[in-house]
Amino acid sequence: MENKTTHTILLIWTHLCRFVLAGLFLFSGFVKAVDPPGFTYKIQDYLAAFGVAGWFPFFFPLFVAIFVSAIEFCIGVFLFFGIRKHLSVTLALLLMLFMTPFTLYLAIANPVSDCGCFGDAWILTNWQTFWKNVCLLIAAVTLFRWRKLMVRFISRKSEWLVSMYTLIFIFFLSFYCLRYLPILDFRPYRIGTDIRQAMAIPEGARPAVVETVFILEKEGKRQEFTLENYPYADSSWQFVDRKDVVLEKGYEPPIHDFSLTETQTGEDITDLVLTDPGYSFLLVVHRVERADDSRIDLINEIYDYSLEHGYGFYALTSSPDEEIESWRDRTGAEYLFCRVDDITLKTIIRANPGLLLIRDGVILRKWSNARIPDEYVLHDKLENLELGQLEVPRDASTIGKVFFWFVIPLLLVLVADFFFIKRRDSGKEEDTYHINPLITNKMRKNIVAGNWKMNKTLQEGIELATSLNEALAGETPKCDVVICTPFIHLASVTPVVDAEKIGVGAENCADKEAGAYTGEVSAAMVASTGARYVILGHSERRAYYGETVEILREKVKLALANGLTPIFCIGEVLEEREAGKQNEVVFGQLASVYSLSPEDFSKIVLAYEPVWAIGTGKTATSAQAQEIHAYIRSTIAEKYGQEIADTTSILYGGSCNASNAAELFANPDVDGGLIGGASLKVADFKAIIDAF
Ligand code: 13P
Numbered sequence: 001m002e003n004k005t006t007h008t009i010l011l012i013w014t015h016l017c018r019f020v021l022a023g024l025f026l027f028s029g030f031v032k033a034v035d036p037p038g039f040t041y042k043i044q045d046y047l048a049a050f051g052v053a054g055w056f057p058f059f060f061p062l063f064v065a066i067f068v069s070a071i072e073f074c075i076g077v078f079l080f081f082g083i084r085k086h087l088s089v090t091l092a093l094l095l096m097l098f099m100t101p102f103t104l105y106l107a108i109a110n111p112v113s114d115c116g117c118f119g120d121a122w123i124l125t126n127w128q129t130f131w132k133n134v135c136l137l138i139a140a141v142t143l144f145r146w147r148k149l150m151v152r153f154i155s156r157k158s159e160w161l162v163s164m165y166t167l168i169f170i171f172f173l174s175f176y177c178l179r180y181l182p183i184l185d186f187r188p189y190r191i192g193t194d195i196r197q198a199m200a201i202p203e204g205a206r207p208a209v210v211e212t213v214f215i216l217e218k219e220g221k222r223q224e225f226t227l228e229n230y231p232y233a234d235s236s237w238q239f240v241d242r243k244d245v246v247l248e249k250g251y252e253p254p255i256h257d258f259s260l261t262e263t264q265t266g267e268d269i270t271d272l273v274l275t276d277p278g279y280s281f282l283l284v285v286h287r288v289e290r291a292d293d294s295r296i297d298l299i300n301e302i303y304d305y306s307l308e309h310g311y312g313f314y315a316l317t318s319s320p321d322e323e324i325e326s327w328r329d330r331t332g333a334e335y336l337f338c339r340v341d342d343i344t345l346k347t348i349i350r351a352n353p354g355l356l357l358i359r360d361g362v363i364l365r366k367w368s369n370a371r372i373p374d375e376y377v378l379h380d381k382l383e384n385l386e387l388g389q390l391e392v393p394r395d396a397s398t399i400g401k402v403f404f405w406f407v408i409p410l411l412l413v414l415v416a417d418f419f420f421i422k423r424r425d426s427g428k429e430e431d432t433y434h435i436n437p438l439i440t441n442k443m444r445k446n447i448v449a450g451n452w453k454m455n456k457t458l459q460e461g462i463e464l465a466t467s468l469n470e471a472l473a474g475e476t477p478k479c480d481v482v483i484c485t486p487f488i489h490l491a492s493v494t495p496v497v498d499a500e501k502i503g504v505g506a507e508n509c510a511d512k513e514a515g516a517y518t519g520e521v522s523a524a525m526v527a528s529t530g531a532r533y534v535i536l537g538h539s540e541r542r543a544y545y546g547e548t549v550e551i552l553r554e555k556v557k558l559a560l561a562n563g564l565t566p567i568f569c570i571g572e573v574l575e576e577r578e579a580g581k582q583n584e585v586v587f588g589q590l591a592s593v594y595s596l597s598p599e600d601f602s603k604i605v606l607a608y609e610p611v612w613a614i615g616t617g618k619t620a621t622s623a624q625a626q627e628i629h630a631y632i633r634s635t636i637a638e639k640y641g642q643e644i645a646d647t648t649s650i651l652y653g654g655s656c657n658a659s660n661a662a663e664l665f666a667n668p669d670v671d672g673g674l675i676g677g678a679s680l681k682v683a684d685f686k687a688i689i690d691a692f
Helices: 002-032 037-051 060-081 085-109 128-147 156-180 193-198 268-273 294-310 322-333 342-348 395-425 458-471 487-495 523-528 537-545 549-561 574-578 581-593 622-640 642-649 661-665 684-688
Strands: 207-217 221-225 238-248 280-286 313-319 336-339 354-359 362-368 447-451 482-486 502-506 533-536 567-570 606-607 651-652 672-675
Touching: 002 060, 002 128, 037 156, 060 156, 085 342, 128 221, 156 313, 156 395, 156 537, 156 672, 238 322, 238 523, 280 294, 280 342, 294 313, 294 322, 294 567, 313 342, 336 533, 447 523, 447 533, 447 606, 447 684, 458 482, 458 487, 458 606, 458 684, 487 502, 487 606, 502 622, 523 549, 533 549, 574 581, 581 622, 606 622, 622 642, 622 651, 622 661, 661 672, 672 684
Parallel strands: 280 313, 313 336, 447 482, 447 672, 482 502, 502 533, 533 567, 567 606, 606 651, 651 672
Antiparallel strands: 207 221, 207 238, 280 354, 354 362
């Protein structure tokens, strides 16, 4: 009972971890995919902060940004659906193992102000990010350890559809937002923003004291200037960069860094532009040297259009004068250039170049380079066009569209999977619908095998087998049923049982093929009785008859060669368990079967039987059994790969009876039992079979 409760708690905890991780990965992947340039800038910040920006080609940050958001999103979806568990859980764990110490470093050293893990949608401080990652790491470790408990919502047959659609969706979203601007804008320069209002400081609030610092260069020497000592008179100083230095922290309005300085006169025209009651176009080219000039004709046309109708037109950049000149030469630009902080420009619009339409300080429209309006759209004065009106962002409708294009198709797959695949395949064990992973999430057989040991005369044995056969007559057991009898019973028992329902096996066979081995019974002889199984390596044979790893290796080989399924037993004695050496011991015993080819290995059944639990009435606890079964399976995975590990049945033996069987078999890695004493009474044995 206690174990059952522990298991239920573990199941709930694992699923809590799963959905929290899935939710956060989905959110984080999605908000990054919505704004690929934003995450690209963040990666550039990281590379610059670590002084390695020059090590990578220019496209590297963007490539990483798109790739990471896709990985995060896919992990989220896979965890949610419980598909590709090994991959998604391992990736989640690896990501958290990297991110947790990394964010600890960020929190301590502060090389960047926020980690950018949720884009601009949810900005956390570096310490908040670190603690969030500690929680997620715990969740990832839990899931990694108990991933088998994860309930799968969709069959294996349909999981590729979910995976492919998720990948296509997330890459499409990234490229769409890269080309046409983020579909959701979490930054302070959203359409509809009144820039002046967003810059205002409420009455009584103390503003931060910020100083603008200009970095200028003359004869290879760089120097910083403020507005007070700016060398307006000396034109030999070349502009390199500008930054805002916070001298004193205070209330920070949503927009605190919007300031336009005319490049030629050095005049601050921020107020002039923001208070203009007419329309103004702001062409944002955060770095002219890196801007896409493929649609420059359209931009020049809009400039002409502005002149014609008396609208303002300003280009905003953070590039130095010579780059602006080269842009003018290259594109024939005649418009006014204003210098604005680089980060501010990248925040205003995620395009280079990008275009804004403002009136009276309010942002009315935004266009990426790919969507700059042409003469057909601008066929009249803005006052007469819909384009001249505020385009109110409709986030709810955008989210609705995303829902429609992503969630609805997946729901349809889910429904189709449920009605077609699941129904058609119900009954086939390898593709059962995994509603209860403890019982059904298996690609392997559940088996209940009896080991009669040295009990029952021939007549008693026949009677027992006949009664068991009768007891199972009208039933369909949910597991394979096997009885392993002394040699002399085999030939008489096989004809009295229904071979479809009950398999018969021996308890041993010789390690020699045939010949002068008085008293021995060969595997071929066992098979000739109609028996299909043979118990090998039982602890009683190891202890009383000196069966070694080598002898057992021969027996297993001969059994397989004669078409028998070995039920190979392993297990530690009490002293070994008390010394915590059980894993070591069973691993050593498995050497008899770990030399088999993968094909042969996949034909055997394993039985873990702790010697201290055999015939003693002392069972391993459910947790002990699960733990060592999982360990055994992990060694199979290491040796033969996950697929064979997942298809190998591992039975538990040792005082297994009607009252504890259900609890033991509920463990994901316990695939049935090898039953001694309780297999000698039909009612007891049947009750154990019914535990499935
Ligand atoms: P008991 O079920 O009697 O403990 O025996 C277990 C066993 O050795 C089965 O092979």
